[in-house]
Amino acid sequence: MKAGIHASTAPVAVGRYPHARRVGNLLFLSGIGPRDPLDNHVPGQQLDSDGRVLGYDIGAQTHAVMANVRAVLDASGARWQQLVxxxxxxxxMQRDFSAYNQVWAEYFPDPASAPCRTTVGIDALPTPIAIELKCIAVLDEAN
Structure with missing residues (x-):
């Protein structure tokens, strides 16, 4: 098992864990959210003066989370197509599934070659974000 992977182009983890870890030819990514790696803001999110979420754009957050997943894959020597x-x-889920699913289709236009996917509705995430992805990739011997 290789040491944890930290991607300098992905947001800093909100806890004591790596962005990813390789075990054999499998790459396990920790939960990745949409925070911007440069300034930690959440794209498309509006906050009040106390930091409470007033509104958000799930499309903007979905694009941002996809960019962050790609950054971790790149830092790990993996490719988008290796996500399984x-x-x-x-x-x-009620409000956001349709819009998130439309953005998903931009990244994975062919369902036959897309990774398997499970979408779960939850009450909250550790930070005020609306989406998080947990990914597994299969690496080639060369990775």
Whole structure:
């Protein structure tokens, strides 16, 4: 088992864990959210003066989380096409599933070659975000 992988182009982890860990030819990514790696803001999110979420754009957050997943894959020597399983956590399934699913289709236009996917509705995530992805990739021997 290789040491944890930290991607300098992905947001800093909100806890004591690596962005990813390789075990054999499998790459396990920790939960990845949409925070911007440069300034930690959440794209498309509006906050009040106390930091409470007033509103958000699930499309903007979905694009941002995809960029962050790609950054971790790149830092791990993996490619987008090597993703085989993705668990998606949404804090408002009723409101956000359709828009998130449209953005998903931009990244994976061919369902036959897309990773397997499970989408779960949850009450909250550790930070005020609306989406988080947990991914597994299969690496080539060369990775």
């Amino acid at each position: 399983d993705v668990t998606v956590f949404l804090t408002d």
